[in-house]
Amino acid sequence: MLRYVFRRLLTAIPTLFLIITISFFLMHIAPGGPFNMERGIPPEIKANIERVFHLDEPVWMQYFRYLGNLAHGDLGPSYILINFSVAELFAQSLPVSIRIGSWAMLLSLVVGSAMGVLAALRHNKFIDFFIVTLATGGSTLPTFVTAPLIQLIFGLTLKWIWIGGWHDGELAAAIGPIVTLALPQLATVARLMRGSMIEALNAHHIRTARAMGLSDFSVVVKHAMRGALLPIVSYAGPAAAGLVTGSIIVETIFQIPGVGRAFIDGALNRDYTLVMGTVILIAVFTILFNFLSDLLYALVDPRVRYD
Amino acid sequence: MKPVLELKNIKVNFDTLDGNVAAVKNANIVVKAGETIAIVGESGSGKSQLMMGAMGLLAANGKAEGEALFGDQNLIGMSKDQLNAIRGEKITMIFQEPMTSLDPLYTIGNQLIEPIRRHTNLDRSAARECALEMLTLVKIKEPERRLRSYPHEMSGGQRQRVMIAMALANNPQLLIADEPTTALDVTVQAEILELMASLQKKMGMAMVFITHDLGIVKRIANRVYVMRKGEVVEEGDTTTVFAKPKHEYTKALLDAEPSGRKSPPSPKAPIILSGSNVRVTFNIGGGFMGSPAIQLKAVDGISLVLKQGQTIGIVGESGSGKSTLARALLRLLPAQGAINFEGRSITDFDKTQMRPLRKQAQIVFQDPFGSLSPRMTVGQIITEGLIVHEPAMTKAARDLRAIQALEEVQIDPTQRNRYPHEFSGGQRQRIAIARAIILKPKLIVLDEPTSALDRQVQKQIVDLLRDLQKANDLSYLFISHDLAVVRAMADFVIVMKDGAMVEQGSVEDIMDHPREQYTRNLMAAAFNG
Ligand SMILES: Nc1ncnc2c1ncn2[C@@H]1O[C@H](COP(=O)(O)OP(=O)(O)O)[C@@H](O)[C@H]1O
Ligand SMILES: [Mg+2]
Numbered sequence: 085m086l087r088y089v090f091r092r093l094l095t096a097i098p099t100l101f102l103i104i105t106i107s108f109f110l111m112h113i114a115p116g117g118p119f120n121m122e123r124g125i126p127p128e129i130k131a132n133i134e135r136v137f138h139l140d141e142p143v144w145m146q147y148f149r150y151l152g153n154l155a156h157g158d159l160g161p162s163y164i165l166i167n168f169s170v171a172e173l174f175a176q177s178l179p180v181s182i183r184i185g186s187w188a189m190l191l192s193l194v195v196g197s198a199m200g201v202l203a204a205l206r207h208n209k210f211i212d213f214f215i216v217t218l219a220t221g222g223s224t225l226p227t228f229v230t231a232p233l234i235q236l237i238f239g240l241t242l243k244w245i246w247i248g249g250w251h252d253g254e255l256a257a258a259i260g261p262i263v264t265l266a267l268p269q270l271a272t273v274a275r276l277m278r279g280s281m282i283e284a285l286n287a288h289h290i291r292t293a294r295a296m297g298l299s300d301f302s303v304v305v306k307h308a309m310r311g312a313l314l315p316i317v318s319y320a321g322p323a324a325a326g327l328v329t330g331s332i333i334v335e336t337i338f339q340i341p342g343v344g345r346a347f348i349d350g351a352l353n354r355d356y357t358l359v360m361g362t363v364i365l366i367a368v369f370t371i372l373f374n375f376l377s378d379l380l381y382a383l384v385d386p387r388v389r390y391d
Numbered sequence: 392m393k394p395v396l397e398l399k400n401i402k403v404n405f406d407t408l409d410g411n412v413a414a415v416k417n418a419n420i421v422v423k424a425g426e427t428i429a430i431v432g433e434s435g436s437g438k439s440q441l442m443m444g445a446m447g448l449l450a451a452n453g454k455a456e457g458e459a460l461f462g463d464q465n466l467i468g469m470s471k472d473q474l475n476a477i478r479g480e481k482i483t484m485i486f487q488e489p490m491t492s493l494d495p496l497y498t499i500g501n502q503l504i505e506p507i508r509r510h511t512n513l514d515r516s517a518a519r520e521c522a523l524e525m526l527t528l529v530k531i532k533e534p535e536r537r538l539r540s541y542p543h544e545m546s547g548g549q550r551q552r553v554m555i556a557m558a559l560a561n562n563p564q565l566l567i568a569d570e571p572t573t574a575l576d577v578t579v580q581a582e583i584l585e586l587m588a589s590l591q592k593k594m595g596m597a598m599v600f601i602t603h604d605l606g607i608v609k610r611i612a613n614r615v616y617v618m619r620k621g622e623v624v625e626e627g628d629t630t631t632v633f634a635k636p637k638h639e640y641t642k643a644l645l646d647a648e649p650s651g652r653k654s655p656p657s658p659k660a661p662i663i664l665s666g667s668n669v670r671v672t673f674n675i676g677g678g679f680m681g682s683p684a685i686q687l688k689a690v691d692g693i694s695l696v697l698k699q700g701q702t703i704g705i706v707g708e709s710g711s712g713k714s715t716l717a718r719a720l721l722r723l724l725p726a727q728g729a730i731n732f733e734g735r736s737i738t739d740f741d742k743t744q745m746r747p748l749r750k751q752a753q754i755v756f757q758d759p760f761g762s763l764s765p766r767m768t769v770g771q772i773i774t775e776g777l778i779v780h781e782p783a784m785t786k787a788a789r790d791l792r793a794i795q796a797l798e799e800v801q802i803d804p805t806q807r808n809r810y811p812h813e814f815s816g817g818q819r820q821r822i823a824i825a826r827a828i829i830l831k832p833k834l835i836v837l838d839e840p841t842s843a844l845d846r847q848v849q850k851q852i853v854d855l856l857r858d859l860q861k862a863n864d865l866s867y868l869f870i871s872h873d874l875a876v877v878r879a880m881a882d883f884v885i886v887m888k889d890g891a892m893v894e895q896g897s898v899e900d901i902m903d904h905p906r907e908q909y910t911r912n913l914m915a916a917a918f919n920g
Contacts, residue, residue, distance in 0.1 A: 207451065286450075288491040294448055295486075296506040296557065297479030300471070307494050386541045387495055 092378075096371045100364070107363045108150065111356060112143045118163040118354040137163060150360070159364070160357035164350070170361040173346055178365070181330035181342035183253060187262045189324045192269035197316060199270075200277025201309065207282055215274060222271030231264045231337040248339035261338045265331055269323055276315050284312040314385055321377025325370040329362075394460075395565045395597045396422045396445070396482070401457035401467075403437070403444040403621075414440040414453070416621040420599075422565060427591060427598040429612035429629070431605065431644070433845050437621040438601045439487075442567050446484065447474050480510035483558035487570040489551035493542040499526075500538030503557055510561045525556035529586060548579035555587065559594060566591075567599045572607070576708040577872060578909075581916035584611065605644065605846075606875075606917070609633060617641050647846035652898065653857070655882040656700040662734065663834050663866045664697040664720060664752070669728035671712075671719045671890075689715040690726070691890040697834070702860065702867040704881030704898070706874060706913065712890040713870045717836045720868070721752050733833070750780040753827035755820075757839035762823055763811040770807035773797070773826040780830060796829035797822075799862075800855060817848035821855065828859060836868045841876055853879055874917035878902050886910050 117139065119130050134140045138149060153160055159170035203215040239247035244256065251257040284290065285308050293303045330344030339345075343362060350358030382388045403415035415437040422428055430438045444455030445466055459466040461477060478484075486492050494502055503522035507513060513521065519538070526534035529552040542550055551571060558566055568587065572580040588611050591598050600612060608615050608629060615632050617625040617640065625638040636642045671690040690712045697703050705713045719726035722737060722745055730738050732748055740748070756762045763772055773796055774789045784792075794804040800821040802814075811819055820840060827835050837856065841849040853876060859865060871877050877884060877898075884901040886893040886909070894907045905911045 288486065288488050289494040291448060291486065292484075292492045292554070292557075293494070295446065295478055295484040296509075297475040297477070298506060298509060299475065302505065302509075307497075310496050311494075385496060386498075387543050 089379075092375050096375075099371060100367055103367045104151070104154070104360070104364060105147075108147055108360060109143070111359060112146070114354075116354050118356060137161075150357075154364075159361040162350075162355055162358050164353045164355040164358070170357050173358065174343070174361065174365065177330070177341055177343045177346045180250060180253070180340060181335070181344065182328045184258060184261050184265060184334075184340065184342065185324070185328035185330065187258070188265035188269065189320070189327050191262065191266040192273050193316070193320060195266075196270040196273025197277045197313070199274040200279075201281050201304075201312075203274070203278040204281030204285060204312075205304065207285075212278075215278070219271040219274040219278075222267050223275070225267070227264055227268065227331070227333045228337065230267055231260070231334060234260050234264055235337070248337075250339075250341055257338075261331075261334045261340055264334050264338070265327060269327070272319070272323075273316060276319055277312065280312040280315045281308060284308040287311070310384060314381060317377055317381050317384060321373040321375075322370060324377075325366070325373040329366045329369050393424055394421045395424050396420075396599075397458070397460040398441070398445055399458040399460065401441060401444060401455060401459065403440045403449065403453060403455050405450070406452045406454070413621055415444060415455075418457075418618070418621075418623050420616055420623065420626075422597050422599055424564065425595050425597055426613045427600060427611055429600045429602060429608040429615045430618055431602055431608055431615060432618035434603060436618045438603075438618050439569050441618070442484070442569065442599065442601065446478060446482065446567070447471075448484075476510075479506045480561045481563055482565045482567065483561070483563045484567045484569065485551070485554045485558050485571050487573050489547045489554060489571075489574060492554055493550055495542055497541075498538065499540050499542065499545075499553055503538070503553070503560065506557060507560050521560060522556070525560045526553070528559070528590070529553070529556045531556070546579075547575050548583060551575065551579075551583055552586070555583075555590070559590060559596070562594065563596050565597045565599065567601070569601045570603070571600075573602070573604075577874075577916040578708065578912045581912065587611070605633075617644070643847055647850045651857075651879050653702060653880060653882045655897065656698045660698040660700055662696055663699050663701075663732070664868075665695065665731045666720050667694040667729045668692050669694070669716065669719055669726055669730065671715050671724055671726045688890045690719055692728075693885070693887070693892050694728075695720075695885060695895075697866050697868065699833070699866055700860070700864045701883060702869050702881045704869045704871065704877035704884045705887060706871060706877050706884060707887035707893075708872060711887045713872075713887055714838050715890075716887070717754070717838060717868050717870055721754070721836065747780075750776070750830045751832050752834045752836070753830060753832040754836040754838060755823050755827050755840050757842050763819060765811055768808050768810055769797075769802075769814075769822055772811070773807075773822065773829050776826065776830050792829055793825075796825040799828060799859065800825045815848075816844055817851060820844065820848075820852055824852075824855065824859070828863070828865075831863070832865070834866045834868070836870070838870045839872070840869075842871065842873060849876065856880065874902070874913060886913065 119125060119133055125133075131140070138146055141149070150160065162168050162170055162173055165173065199215050199219070203212040206212045235247045238244045238260065245260050246254075246257040249257060287308070290303060290308055293307045298307075330342040330347070332344040332348050334340070335342045335344040336348060343365065346358060347362040349355070350362065398418060398420040401415055401418045402413070405412040405414060418437070418441050420428070420430070420441075430441070432438050440449065440453070443449050444453070445459035447466065447469070449455060455467050457467060461482065464473070466474060466477065493499070500519065500522060503525065504515065504518045507518040507521050508515070511518070522538060523534050526537055531537050531549060531552055537545070545553070571587070572583050575583060584607065587598070600607070602608060612629050614627065615629045616623050617632070617638065619640050625632060625636065625641045632641060633645065636645055669690055670688070670692055673687045673689055693716055695703060705716065707713050715724065718724045720730060722730065722740065729736060732752070737745070737748065770790070770793050774793050777784060777789050777792060793807055797804040797807060802818060802821050802825065811822065814822065824840075840856070841852050844852065856867070857880070860867060867880070869877060869880050881898050883895070884898050885895040886901065886907070888909055893909050894901065894905070901910060902914065905914055
């Protein structure tokens with residue numbers, strides 16, 4: 085097991101390296117740069133700035149310089165928000181995204197699983213059709229539709245929540261983006277859980293449990309649900325990585341100062357270091373959460389053994 | 392004696408998309424204390440659903456009606472709580488699928504202890520002691536360690552033992568066993584049957600044994616119920632029913648045991664196929680990341696001589712290398728050792744050299760579904776080989792050969808433009824045989840040709856194969872794990888285990904005077920020894 089953990093962490097390094105290299109060169113191939121927008125900067129000042137940031141060097145030299153800094157944990161300065169380093173920007177935006185993302189994940193896992201189990205237990209009954217319809221709707225409605233709807237109903241009309249802004253993470257500000265983020269995940273979790281629970285309830289060992297006179301609680305929760313959770317565990321890893329590293333659409337619509345917003349600002353302004361930093365951040369979280377979900381899977385299913 | 396369970400006018404219906412399915416139409420069954428009854432019948436006759444219906448274990452779309460009396464309580468229509476006080480304590484069940492009947496996510500110990508604690512007021516450690524005792528009783532080795540094992544760490548036979556331990560832990564009055572040995576290898580089957588019979592003596596519970604195997608019925612049941620199409624068509628003492636069956640269906644069932652023996656070919660008969668010291672090794676894994684390959688000896692130094700008109704039966708449990716040996720002899724697999732066909736060494740023949748011989752040596756497989764292309768008509772299927780091997784033949788001549796071949800296997804030749812799915816399992820196997828004999832081969836490898844069929848159909852196919860052999864002086868390599876069929880078909884038998892030969896000899900020697908313990912076990916398992 086320890087060997088497995090070690091090996092997984094070891095293989096993560098080349099993966100990360102590859103991602104960094106590809107995105108670095110892709111970004112530099114794209115036309116334009118951070119300081120040649122229509123900002124009207126005089127050419128000699130622009131040249132000065134570019135020299136300071138080593139943007140006048142050949143791309144491969146910039147690449148190795150970036151790698152060198154990265155090896156020391158330095159993500160570099162932001163080119164656009166001149167007074168901030170990328171690390172400082174993340175120190176502000178990441179907690180915001182994590183907070184929204186993890187609540188959204190928790191909400192979708194708990195409510196989605198519960199809905200899925202309920203539908204499976206009432207398979208082909210009214211409640212099942214109701215939940216399936218809801219879940220299908222939930223996963224087809226795009227976020228850019230649900231977000232304005234939530235703003236309109238709960239913000240403008242009912243005035244229960246803020247329409248936008250972070251307001252120090254006050255519940256009335258956070259709840260909108262949390263629910264918007266959670267809805268499609270919740271729908272997916274509900275559908276996954278329903279399917280795997282229906283399968284689990286029809287398994288032969290469930291028949292054994294019933295034939296042995298075990299209680300409904302034991303049959304459903306102990307023997308059916310544990311196995312049915314396995315697909316959810318596989319799904320939750322990558323999904324959580326996506327949620328906690330911020331959503332561009334939700335953070336833009338609700339004007340939340342999270343990683344997604346930082347990324348889109350950076351990308352639009354060719355803020356190389358900020359974009360690279362975000363790419364690395366997402367990659368690290370994805371690798372980490374995939375790893376955690378694999379570990380959790382092995383914990384739930386004794387047939388899976390890593391060594 | 393007082394009945395433990397009395398099933399009166401039981402009906403089981405399923406609500407399906409195609410309408411109502413009446414799985415059990417009207418069944419009456421009585422089980423008295425301490426006795427063993429058997430319910431026999433073909434698959435689909437409603438045996439399982441009858442007992443599931445009585446125990447409240449039907450699928451969600453199923454509904455049971457009638458009375459299932461346990462004492463003076465009716466199990467049908469009882470509240471779940473009342474039912475759960477009886478299931479697992481007074482009446483328990485074990486099932487056909489030992490591989491999947493235990494929860495893969497919990498240890499054996501956990502699964503044994505749970506129902507004990509549910510139905511008694513033993514504390515955890517006392518329940519654990521009880522579980523341990525039960526594992527010892529069902530002869531699980533190292534029971535202490537096995538308590539901590541997961542199902543996937545055990546074989547099918549061991550898992551079925553665990554199921555028996557679980558079912559008997561609370562000392563039930565009735566054990567319902569639904570084909571508990573059907574999915575197991577023959578030698579394991581015999582062990583499990585023996586275990587169940589001895590435990591029944593020891594613990595004195597009554598037993599309902601559901602099976603389609605008459606050998607098992609004869610061996611363990613006091614009384615037998617014969618089911619067909621959802622109804623009980625005959626019941627009585629096992630000995631009476633076997634000696635004087637009343638219902639036509641029962642007679643047909645009993646009559647379906649293959650019988651007769653084949654005499655050996657004349658000593659002057661030419662040798663068709665011989666192999667000496669044939670070996671087949673598979674490399675498993677390996678290569679990737681430099682890890683060494685594991686070598687699996689699928690066939691380990693087997694020699695045989697097959698004469699014209701002879702049938703060699705190759706018997707052994709699944710995975711013992713029977714099919715691999717046959718394929719190696721026909722050079723369908725790379726193998727070591729010397730192989731001769733009609734006196735010529737074919738050991739080093741390449742594809743082109745083998746082609747004319749392919750016509751001479753045909754194979755018929757177990758699965759008549761899988762081996763016939765669903766998109767071709769029967770006529771196309773059986774003439775396909777002719778197009779390859781006799782390309783000069785005219786279409787009309789081919790059609791004539793098709794008609795002859797179908798007549799030989801007793802399929803109406805006017806049906807040759809139909810598709811395989813329009814035929815029954817037995818008919819499909821006849822079509823597969825027609826596809827082989829149309830080429831007028833010298834040798835046919837029959838790889839479990841009757842294993843997927845009901846006993847009655849099986850008997851017809853056996854008769855057909857014997858007739859074809861006589862008419863055309865064919866040689867057969869007959870592969871089967873079913874010794875009753877081998878006894879009726881073969882004049883010489885080779886017993887295989889783990890790729891090696893255990894023993895060989897004439898069918899009389901092997902069947903009537905086996906020398907090796909392994910062969911004796913096989914015989915005991917097959918013929919209620
Ligand atoms: N859930 C179900 N829905 C519809 N038909 C079913 C269902 N379960 C069993 N059946 C049908 O009931 C009949 C009897 O099945 P069964 O009792 O399992 O036969 P067997 O005698 O082999 O044990 C079969 O025709 C089968 O197709
Ligand atoms: Mg059955």
